[in-house]
Amino acid sequence: MxxxxxxxxxxxxxxxxxxxxxxxxxxxxxxxxxxxxxxxxxxxxxxxxxxxxxxxxxxxxxxxxxxxxxLPSPPVIEPSFEYKERIRKLENRLKNKQYDAMTKNVDFRRVKLPEDTISYHIKQINKQLIAVLQFVISTAAGFLFGFHGIELIVNKTFDLGFKLLLGIICALIIALAEIYFLAKKLAEDFEIPEEQMVIKEHKD
Known part of the structure; x- marks a missing residue:
């Protein structure tokens, strides 16, 4: 260019x-x-x-x-197939959600969407609390392993500063791994099966 x-x-x-x-x-x-x-x-x-x-x-x-x-113009980059497919799925999901919201007062079978129920929000809160608690426990366990575990494994006494450094390093490693798996899990939860991404055809 x-x-x-x-x-x-x-x-x-x-x-x-x-x-x-x-x-x-x-x-x-x-x-x-x-x-x-x-x-x-x-x-x-x-x-x-x-x-x-x-x-x-x-x-x-x-x-x-x-x-x-x-004047120079920037090159036009064609979006990838994966990007277009994901946009299509998100658009279909939004259209389905909007349709359900408009017709929930008409169709008695869908008076309430899952997102409108208290149980749905409670489940979401519980999932988030469990994820946060798991993150805290795993990070704390990693710190304890670095602070005491390595000392017990090598059967050698370290000074306090070195033990703190080992604990922080182990905790950071585990925290980064937990963040990665947490982000991956959230991405999986956000994905919708292919059959649910197709726009629903409602009969009159």
Missing amino acids: DYKIKIRVDQKLSELFLDIKNSKIDIPIHINESFSTKFLDIDALKWLNINLKLINGPPLHTLLKKDNII
Whole structure:
């Protein structure tokens, strides 16, 4: 990807370049190539600005037109198939949820959605509390293992500072592992089976 600003060479710039060329001014190779390709970069513009003054040409800014300035544009990245599929599933889920919310007062079989019941929220709170408690217990157990367990395994007494360091290291390792598995579990809970992602077809 070329991120340089370029100027398209029009007839006026070409004529001025020929005037500079005819005035016996040395022209670098890359400047010749730039005018040959009809696109000037910043270095070519600087060279042109200096040499226009030598031939008493017009100021460079009067030669630049908006249509001739080519600005770099970022590359367009096509979304991956997995990303599109996940967006499709989320859209279907949202549509199903909105439809259920609109029709729950009409269809007596779905007067309440699962999310509207107290038991549903209690279960969610319990799951979150258990996850937090498990995280705390695992981290504390890791700290105790580093603080006392390693000392018992090697049958050697360490000073307090070193024991604290071992405990903190073990606790951090376990905490990172727990966070990873917790995030993975939350992602799995968020996923919906494929058959539930299809928009429901309701008969009148």
